Amino acid sequence: MNKKLSQSQLIFRLNGETVNIPAPNGRRLSEILRKELSAQDVKIGCNAGDCGACTVLVDGQPVCACLMVAEQAEERDVQTLTGLHRDDPITRNLSESFLNHGSAQCGICTPGMIVSATALLRKNDAPSEDEVKDALGGVLCRCTGYRKIIDAVMNAPAIAEHCNGDVGESVRHLDGRAKVSGELRFGDDVASKESLEILILRSPYHHAKFKFGNLEKYCQDHGLEVTLTAADIPGKNAFGVIPGFIDQPVFAENMVRFKGEAVAAIVGLASILSDLDLSKIPITWEVQSSHHSSSEAEKDGALQLHAGHKNNVMCRGFVSRGTAHAALKKADVVVSGNFTTGIVEHAYIEPEAGFAEVKNGRLEIHACTQAPVMDLESLESILAMHRSKIRIVPTAVGGGFGSKLDLSVQPFLALAALKTHKPVRLCYSREESMQSSTKRHPSNIKVTIGADRSGKICGFLFDGAFDTGAYASWGPTVANRVPVHASGPYNVNDYQASSRGIYTNNPPSGAFRGFGVPQSAIAQESMLDELADKLGLDPLAFRLKNALENGVETVCGQVFEKGVGIKACLKALQPAWIEERQKATEANKSSAVLKYGVGIGVGWYGCGNTSLPNPSTIKAGIFPDGGIRLHQGAMDIGQGSNTVISQIFARALGIPVSDIQLIGPDTDITPDAGKTSASRQTFVSGNAARLAGERLRRQITERLNVSEDAEFSFNGPELTVADRAGKHKLNLQNLPKNGEGFVFFAEETYDPPTKPLDKNGQGHPYAQFGYAAHLAVVVVDTKLGTVKPTKFVAAHDVGKAINPMLVEGQVHGGIAQGLGMALMEEYIAGRTENLHDYLIPTIGDVPNIKTLIVEEEDAHGPYGAKGLGEHVLIPTAPAILNAFKHATGSRLYEIPATPSRVMAALKQRMT
Amino acid sequence: MTVYSPSQLEDALNILRDPGFVVIAGGTDYFPSLKMGGSQDNILNVMKLPEMNTITFEEGGFRIGGAVSWTQIIKSDLPAAFDALKAAGQEVGSIQIQNAGTIAGNLCNASPAADGVPPLLALEAEIELQSAKRGKRQIPLVKFLNGIRNTDRQKDELVTSIFVPHPPKGMKSVFTKLGSRSYLVISICMTAISILLNGSGRIIDIRIAVGACSPVAQRLKTLEREMIGCRPNEVAICERHLLSLTPISDVRGSAVFRQEAVAEQIVRSLSRAVL
């Protein structure tokens, strides 16, 4: 050999600067960039090439840093978002364009997107939509539905306005800048360098008994710091979210109930953990039989997973009104169908991650979460530690969609930090994230609906079994919510809906955008189309005829005097409906293999907890120097609460949003704004922010004795207040300060007014509902079984659009998830535990979306606003399935409608 | 675990005498299949070998270097008979994957769903392997692929190039892939067809290769034979033509579905090929 073939040093240029590091010995470039070179702007979503979050430019070409042996970068130019944003005007313009379109929601995909798009724009400054898709097809985004990313890269006219951010204005995301520059720090970006790593040992079996051998010895032999098992838990080895259903162990004891369940953890240096041969860990397993569907688990004699839950029934939900059975007997037409939906994975691009340390005798946890205070309360119980000793500092969250409401890394981080007294970090691999995080409940639903000849609904029966997996998580919420919503937003007098959550050996099902309502809407909206068909009525007209209205009782007997917006949504869709149906009929005349169809889907969703208190508290104050601080504790997981709640507060106080200093959730300094779930933040925390803003305003107007609508202008310590009577000046520095240094201070709480449900589910479950109707246009390849949505029109009643650009962003993202659920997403434990086999929509799958914002003012929401986060995906899947029926004449009863299933359904119709 | 990045083939082959080495090209198959705990093997990086990085034209055909990436192929100026291979390349994963991943890696990885295989079968490609001990050999691609994740490559051999004999002048080719989404998707099934017609539109030469319907992608020889002398739309595809296929049922699709879809793909590919 004529020259040294392996180098002891690796030299390359990173963002223009030469770096020289010891040979990484075959490690991934991504790992070197993040761990050795502090390039935390390179994100890791999968470590397998499937998500593109780690995209960097190597000699100008986009590649996945996670798939590149670091040594292959030798003598080459590596650029990441940070460097590009600093050095390349193309990237900087692109970042601005992302802000102008709201193209970064959670922001975890943004570095990969902008880096990939930079490579495109360097060679093509005016790309077509298809060229953008080709360039970004390798980067997954779970939040945005991609459309706003396409707009940003094509440099479409800005949506964001130059404005004060008043309610109703499309101000840019207030926290957007750090997302588009690569500075934002997520769960795996905050650990101190010397942190020990944690490795969780998980069950390879769905159901098994197990015993440890000498773990301590294993630990010593391998130079590990400590091991953790159930025996190390000082408090209760149980977590969960619903009182009475706290049934999931942090570490399983003697028995595991699902594949991927944690049994132990080992803590040590990263370099040691990465080389461990886990097959040598002393554990013996005794595999048990397992069940994977609610129908198996419910059978008499099926192995019972939890004591006290016969037939594995976790809990039931029920709503009844009028006489459903009798009404169905009277009905002129009746339709009935059984629907099955699969397990759906949240597939946020950021796996669960965090960092913990013990600081001044207190435990600090920095992790991605949707519910910091719930995390605190759970840890209090697990650690048997007073809450004053625990601080939760949420990091940025790279997508949540419900699953980051539950604990994940937090107890492991806590136990490890407390046992080692050293800083520790933990980031789930994609596989363990998918194995262990909660899922959307798979369902088996039977719906029977009748109508009289005039087209009025007459009798409605619903029965749904929801597979809640091995532990309860949010299963009880699903069981409760579904019967309340299963009618859809219609006037149904004779109604009976029952639901039950069933334990199985699948991963725990929990909260996922809609808490079971998307599944029930599929069955219910499909059957409404069948009814319309039988009656010979136009599906939209049929829905309009039965739609709920102001002053009409819901199936829970609740009456809303204002704000019932479903008719307005349906009417908004009417022009597109007529036009698109005609176009499809026309196109089908000359098309034998490709069939076009247009379908509609409708949804409603109650914002906030079902008949339970769920207060939010917002604190704000004004400093002597004129600084206005808003302690905004509602976790922004990409949905935009940092921006929306600030806008509401700014309106109430009467200032531009740019005056606000935003302080995020931190259990030490920011009060509890409740969890980011149930589409409650805009409504509930928004109202608390409104109250806080109003109170501050009142304090000032009262102090100066000016009219209530006086105008404020803050200019350093000098506050100028103007009303008709003239101008007043107030020097803030002369005012007394409270303990936190504020001269004006407000802390306000809002809790939505609800009333408990009786045994028939009658009561006031929610103070407000939001309404939605989607129209989907699809083309079905009747010989290959592909279903391609080509257009969506989405009408959403949001009461008042606080920020229309953000409303659109939510709608797009929800539609993309609904599309994925309808057509491709199916989690199978042991088989689709990665983003290679578990398919979520890419940029090529989401067609043009037209959003129609409907504003039927709500009686309680801030400035009439309603929640939106979950509404956006409920109507999508039914709209697609109804469009499929329109295109082909076949109804799909099982989703996801993969090509294989579609062909089977088409064939069944022919035989 | 040390990484060797030789710039001379001779060195690379010598390194491979040591069985403790694994070859890495683009790494796009290597890393995803890495198990927890990592690999103890040392790494031979072939990306710095100049002779493996080019596509050359020689007597008898084209030689695609054993480290040529998908992007390189897509951007190369090649005869229409390579269109299927380029189209396959454009459907491999994403731009990121195409920039890093190599054709040789795709073949060596020997996945039943490797998109590179059907077009290369339709091009009647051959694989050139070299080792320090036994020198050079060149074998047809069909002989190289033995089964799922199983090739004829010996541990000390490198795939130094892929040789494609000159396709007949005027030969066209198409590639069709079916997946459940756009981009980043492994084929449910795929078809590559190379076709040559005479002046009156009849088939003189045809190669039809289908993938993901058997452990190794394969040519449909019965069908090919029957089509010679016919017009492309004259032969109805029936069960008899697909007897050699053994599709499986998995998350991507059922066996029955695959068999039917591939028949439809062939029909469509034929009509596209003669457009």
Ligand SMILES: Cc1cc2nc3c(=O)[nH]c(=O)nc-3n(C[C@H](O)[C@H](O)[C@H](O)COP(=O)(O)OP(=O)(O)OC[C@H]3O[C@@H](n4cnc5c(N)ncnc54)[C@H](O)[C@@H]3O)c2cc1C
């Ligand atoms: C996200 C993603 C999407 C993908 N999509 C597709 C797709 O759509 N279609 C598809 O077909 N594939 C796909 N793949 C698989 C993969 O990208 C391709 O197979 C690629 O061509 C492999 O090339 P590579 O250079 O990266 O291989 P490597 O990972 O470097 O190597 C693969 C194997 O080949 C061996 N090897 C490589 N080169 C040589 C050589 N010259 N001599 C001897 N042995 C060698 C290696 O030892 C290894 O065993 C995808 C992969 C990812 C991660």
Ligand code: FES
């Ligand atoms: S982390 Fe590299 S592609 Fe997902």
Ligand code: FES
């Ligand atoms: S913004 Fe794209 S993943 Fe969240």
